[in-house]
Structure formats: C-alpha cells, structure tokens
Amino acid sequence: ILNVEQSPQSLHVQEGDSTNFTCSFPSSNFYALHWYRWETAKSPEALFVMTLNGDEKKKGRISATLNTKEGYSYLYIKGSQPEDSATYLCAFYGSARQLTFGSGTQLTVLP
Amino acid sequence: EAGVTQFPSHSVIEKGQTVTLRCDPISGHDNLYWYRRVMGKEIKFLLHFVKESKQDESGMPNNRFLAERTGGTYSTLKVQPAELEDSGVYFCASSQDAGNTEAFFGQGTRLTVV
Numbered sequence: 236i237l238n239v240e241q242s243p244q245s246l247h248v249q250e251g252d253s254t255n256f257t258c259s260f261p262s263s264n265f266y267a268l269h270w271y272r273w274e275t276a277k278s279p280e281a282l283f284v285m286t287l288n289g290d291e292k293k294k295g296r297i298s299a300t301l302n303t304k305e306g307y308s309y310l311y312i313k314g315s316q317p318e319d320s321a322t323y324l325c326a327f328y329g330s331a332r333q334l335t336f337g338s339g340t341q342l343t344v345l346p
Numbered sequence: 347e348a349g350v351t352q353f354p355s356h357s358v359i360e361k362g363q364t365v366t367l368r369c370d371p372i373s374g375h376d377n378l379y380w381y382r383r384v385m386g387k388e389i390k391f392l393l394h395f396v397k398e399s400k401q402d403e404s405g406m407p408n409n410r411f412l413a414e415r416t417g418g419t420y421s422t423l424k425v426q427p428a429e430l431e432d433s434g435v436y437f438c439a440s441s442q443d444a445g446n447t448e449a450f451f452g453q454g455t456r457l458t459v460v
Contacts, residue, residue, distance in 0.1 A: 266445045266446065267445045267446050277453070278350075278452060278453050278454055279389075279439075279451045280451070281448030284447060284448050286446060324389070326449075328445030331402070332394065332401060332444060332445065333391055333394055333402050333404070334379060334391065334394075334439075334449060335391060336381070337388065338387070338388035339388060
C-alpha cells in the first residue's frame with residue numbers, strides 16, 4: 236500500500252497571508268507527482284505535474300517544489316485570497332502505474 | 347473540446363438494486379481511471395484502464411463492482427447488488443499519457459444507497 240500523506244489536514248489563514256503545505260510520498264519507484272485543486276461541489280482540477288527532482292513550477296500566486304530523493308513536495312500560495320479556499324490534493328504516480336492521492340489539505344482563506 | 351462527462355450526476359437506489367455509472371473520457375485519452383470518495387474521506391483509487399484493457403484493478407472493493415471499457419472509449423461501472431457502504435461520489439478521470447500528464451476529472455456521480 237502506497238503512503239501519500241499531506242499536512243496539515245486543514246488550515247485557516249487570513250486574506251493576504253502566504254501559506255504552504257506538504258505532500259510526502261515514497262522516494263522509490265517515482266514517476267511523477269501531481270497537485271490538484273478541489274473546490275466544493277466541483278471536480279479536481281490539475282495545478283501541476285512534476286517529474287524531475289528539483290522541479291519548481293509556478294502558476295500565478297501558486298508554486299510547487301519537488302524533492303524526489305527525500306520524497307516530499309511543497310505547495311506555496313502567496314498572498315492568499317478567499318477564492319483560493321479549496322482542498323489541495325497531491326497524487327503520486329510510480330512504477331505501480333496508479334495515481335495514488337493523499338487525503339488533501341483543506342484551505343480556508345478568511346476575508 | 348468536451349471534458350470528461352459522467353452520467354448520472356446523482357443516483358439514489360435501494361440496497362440490493364443494481365446501478366450502472368457511465369464515464370465518457372476526453373477523446374483520444376487512452377487512460378481512464380475510476381475513483382470514489384466515501385463519507386468525505388480521501389479519494390480512493392478503484393481501477394485504471396489503458397484503452398480497453400484493465401491496467402490495474404487493485405482498488406476494486408469486491409466482486410459486486412464490475413467495470414468495462416468496450417472499444418476503449420466510454421466506460422461503465424456497475425454495482426450489483428448495491429450495499430449501504432457503496433454510497434459516495436464516484437469520479438472518473440482520463441489522461442493522455444499515464445502519470446506524466448494531468449488527469450482530467452468528470453463532475454462525479456453521487457450514489458446514495460438507502
């Protein structure tokens with residue numbers, strides 16, 4: 236059973252604050268690490284797909300880093316806005332050829 | 347281009363009945379996944395098709411669940427007979443290149459077994 240863990244489970248921040256959360260995954264048999272954003276009553280939408288150790292990706296105020304050797308990825312949100320409120324999921328894709336999701340970090344940005 | 351579509355969006359059935367969920371992936375996507383989210387918990391993998399072949403069905407909970415993808419296009423997930431614990435939201439996703447490209451999700455089918 237693959238262990239993909241995300242922390243914290245939930246997070247409340249004030250509008251304008253920057254925040255980050257963690258995804259840890261197996262460091263062996265790594266192919267790719269995905270980040271998704273999941274708003275209530277919608278379906279998950281991809282933010283990033285990262286494949287190389289040291290990868291850094293950015294989309295607007297959101298960025299992510301990847302360390303495959305130690306098995307973790309960070310997602311950063313700069314200057315959080317209420318519309319950033321969502322559950323952020325990471326998913327590990329390895330040699331088992333199955334996309335395994337973490338339980339997510341539920342972010343609430345308070346105005 | 348149409349996204350991943352799932353039908354129905356909601357289904358309420360009685361315990362012991364049969365339900366069939368359908369997923370139409372994005373055209374040209376060979377990889378099709380089924381996931382479910384039960385009671386607000388994390389998304390759990392059910393199975394993965396590559397074209398019409400089952401690449402991995404290790405997440406299927408038991409033999410009451412049957413998935414097919416005839417012709418490598420749309421897929422169906424049948425639950426027969428449904429039990430109370432099968433209630434949840436069933437998501438389908440498709441991707442072009444397994445793992446290395448993003449998966450596109452459908453809106454999900456909310457299944458309630460009463």
